[in-house]
Amino acid sequence: MSWILFTLGAVILQTVRNALQSKLSGAVNTSGVTLSRFILAPPIALVYLLILYSGSASQVPEFSGSFIAVVLCASLLQIAATSLMVILFKQKNFAIGAGLAKSEALVAGVVGMLFFGSYLTPLGWAGIVIGAIAVFVLSSGNRLHGISVKTMVIGLACGTCFALTSLLVREASHMLNVQHTVAAAWVLLWVLCVQTISLSGYIALTKPFVFRQLTNAKKQVLAISTVSCLGSICWFTAMALQHVALVKTLGQLEVLLTLVLSHYWLKNAVTKREIAGLLLIGLAAIFVMWA
Structure with missing residues (x-):
């Protein structure tokens, strides 16, 4: 049952990282905020790997061409997902951006059905419907008309990339x-x-000024990279x-932590409509993952 502890650790660390990235996005280009998640993380991951080997009899594995191809795809999809989440932060406040990204769980259910032979029960389909309603509620904000299709599309694209990465x-x-x-x-x-x-x-090659922005925010970048790497260790x-289904189900606790951080740390006002939408996202994901 150790996966439960790793998942809970990942939820806490990812919530903190998202909050830090949300703040950094106000002063750094989107690509720079995305890079802040990775740039100082490899040394931390290497130290963790060496610690594991110090107490293990495992040998260095053979890395096949198929393995490298899968890793490359996962890496690029996670970059895309992180960039889309940063864009979401700029479309809506922190809680809503993270909530829309939680469509990851719904998309994982659909992708599993289409490409991995997973069977969706009526409970699973009910989750998809609830998720669609949740995205509608979040994207409409406090307005009854003029729903932001752009925000919906970005949120679903973000969730899709995260689902495929996982x-x-x-x-x-x-x-x-x-x-x-x-192996993880x-x-x-x-x-x-x-x-x-x-x-x-x-x-x-394209935006060298971003490195200057990151240097000016080096303390924030160090914090984001560290928290992100520790969170990734837990997720992986x-x-x-x-x-993945069970892990992501338990990971929906992040929705509740997001609401708490958004209100008390980032001082974002969360409306009743937005709370309802976020809770629906969490409920829909649980339905799909438990189906």
Whole structure:
């Protein structure tokens, strides 16, 4: 049952990271906020991997071409997902951006049905309907008309990228012939290195001023990278030990933490409509994952 502890740790750390990134997004370009999650994380992941090996008899696994391909896809999808979440922060307040990204759980249910042979029960379909209603409520804000289709699309795209990332991370972990905990650490190190190198290269070629922005906010960047890496260790390990569906179900506790942080830390006013929408997102995800 250790996956439960890893998932709970991931929920807390991810909620804090999202809040930190939300604040940083006010002074740093979207690509820079995304990079802040990865740029200082690989050394932390490497230290964690070495600690695991110090108390384990596991050998260094063989990395096949298929493994590398899956890792590359997962890495790029997570970059896309993080960038979309930062954009969501700028579309709505922090709680709503994170809430829309929780469509990840709903999308995972649909993707599992279409591409992994998963069967959705009536309870699962009920979750999808509730999720659609939740997105409608969140996107309409306090208005009765003029629903923001743009916000809905970005939120669903963000959730889709996160869902695919989770499924691919678990797949990559199970490709390595070592203990699941060690395999998850290897996958994390690979993913972080790919993400840091690729996104840094892109920024250097297209938006070099972003590095200056990050340097000016170095304390925030250090905090985000550290919290993010620790959270990823928890997520990757939990998904290697248990099915993604169960992990993401328990992970819906993040919705409640998001509401608390948004109101008490970021001083965002959360309306009754927004609370209802966020709770519906959480309920819909639970329906889909338990179906």
